[in-house]
Amino acid sequence: MTKQTMTPIYILSGFLGSGKTTLLQKLIAYWQEQGLLPAVIMNEVGDVNLDGLLVQEQVPMTEMLGGCICCSIRGDLSMEIAGLIQRDAPDVIVVEATGVANPMEILDGVTEAALYQKIELKGVITVVDAAHLLELYHNQKGKTFRLMQEQIRTASCLILNKTDRVRADEQELLASVVTRWNEYAPVLPAIRCDLEMSRVLESMGNVHAQPTSLAEGNERFDIAEDDNEGDVSSHAGTHHHTHEHVMVYTHYLNGPVDSAEFESFIANLPREVYRAKGVLTFSDTASRFLFQYAFREPDFLRIRPQGEVPDVVVFIGEHFSKGLIEAGMRALERS
Numbered sequence: 194m195t196k197q198t199m200t201p202i203y204i205l206s207g208f209l210g211s212g213k214t215t216l217l218q219k220l221i222a223y224w225q226e227q228g229l230l231p232a233v234i235m236n237e238v239g240d241v242n243l244d245g246l247l248v249q250e251q252v253p254m255t256e257m258l259g260g261c262i263c264c265s266i267r268g269d270l271s272m273e274i275a276g277l278i279q280r281d282a283p284d285v286i287v288v289e290a291t292g293v294a295n296p297m298e299i300l301d302g303v304t305e306a307a308l309y310q311k312i313e314l315k316g317v318i319t320v321v322d323a324a325h326l327l328e329l330y331h332n333q334k335g336k337t338f339r340l341m342q343e344q345i346r347t348a349s350c351l352i353l354n355k356t357d358r359v360r361a362d363e364q365e366l367l368a369s370v371v372t373r374w375n376e377y378a379p380v381l382p383a384i385r386c387d388l389e390m391s392r393v394l395e396s397m398g399n400v401h402a403q404p405t406s407l408a409e410g411n412e413r414f415d416i417a418e419d420d421n422e423g424d425v426s427s428h429a430g431t432h433h434h435t436h437e438h439v440m441v442y443t444h445y446l447n448g449p450v451d452s453a454e455f456e457s458f459i460a461n462l463p464r465e466v467y468r469a470k471g472v473l474t475f476s477d478t479a480s481r482f483l484f485q486y487a488f489r490e491p492d493f494l495r496i497r498p499q500g501e502v503p504d505v506v507v508f509i510g511e512h513f514s515k516g517l518i519e520a521g522m523r524a525l526e527r528s
């Protein structure tokens with residue numbers, strides 16, 4: 194069924210591990226409480242979608258794996274949006290971009306979909322890892338710093354997340370820094386994106402409970418027009434990607450591993466690996482775990498995945514030795 198009303202679309206941006214999926218879960222719960230049907234397009238640079246495990250089964254979800262929507266599979270994005278609208282007729286769509294995506298390029302992909310679907314781009318919510326930004330800000334250089342800066346500049350709403358990992362004075366500094374980079378987007382400090390979702394959405398044009406009224410509010414979407422307009426055209430023209438240096442290693446495990454040994458392996462990962470996630474079975478615990486590692490902080494969540502989910506760990510970073518990681522994982526499997 195093709196919808197006659199506009200389908201609002203939100204883009205979730207933010208560097209790897211900043212808290213996009215954490216926010217996505219809260220947004221979904223918020224919309225469901227209002228009786229709306231949200232749908233999700235998830236994009237991962239790796240070839241397995243582990244974040245999908247955190248989204249309930251009744252939420253229509255499309256996975257775009259094995260590349261970043263902002264470049265290699267950008268053309269597919271508009272097709273996915275069209276397919277989702279025709280198949281599931283959702284009230285709202287969220288596109289969760291890979292943490293290394295350049296939001297300008299995703300905006301391109303989404304607006305392309307507007308050519309043949311009635312969609313309304315509501316804006317870009319960028320989630321920022323406060324501790325990570327603080328470190329990058331002090332160094333003032335590097336590709337990750339520039340990418341994060343770009344993601345902040347493109348935001349229509351900024352969530353300064355993980356404030357539990359910085360001091361109050363540092364949080365204040367970061368708030369003023371991001372406001373300097375993007376004076377249009379409201380800055381909402383948070384821990385685990387724990388905010389009133391209505392506040393987040395209203396700050397950029399809300400999704401109304403009545404789907405018929407969704408058509409209004411288009412004009413409220415602005416992407417820091419004056420200093421970014423030039424960027425839009427330069428991106429479209431030159432296609433320079435800020436993230437071509439990012440690499441992924443996916444390791445499928447052939448059995449359970451010891452939890453303490455795994456934790457110590459993770460604690461000693463090279464700094465070039467800045468994100469990892471996976472599903473693991475430990476030889477010394479009864480249940481399985483969803484494992485997360487973001488900016489040097491590991492996290493384990495007990496899970497009972499539906500259906501067949503292999504034991505796997507995905508490592509994401511820059512110029513790290515895949516051989517070294519593989520050898521480490523093999524050693525864990527043997528012991």
Ligand SMILES: Nc1nc2c(ncn2[C@@H]2O[C@H](COP(=O)(O)OP(=O)(O)OP(=O)(O)O)[C@@H](O)[C@H]2O)c(=O)[nH]1
Pocket residue numbers: 207208209210211212213214215216244291292354355356357358383384385386468485486487490491492
């Ligand atoms: N300390 C701390 N950890 C957080 C906070 N928010 C999220 N996390 C943790 O950070 C890790 C990454 O969170 P995600 O929501 O998966 O991040 P993401 O941006 O979706 O990650 P990618 O999809 O890889 O880009 C998880 O282990 C979260 O539990 C926070 O405010 N403070």
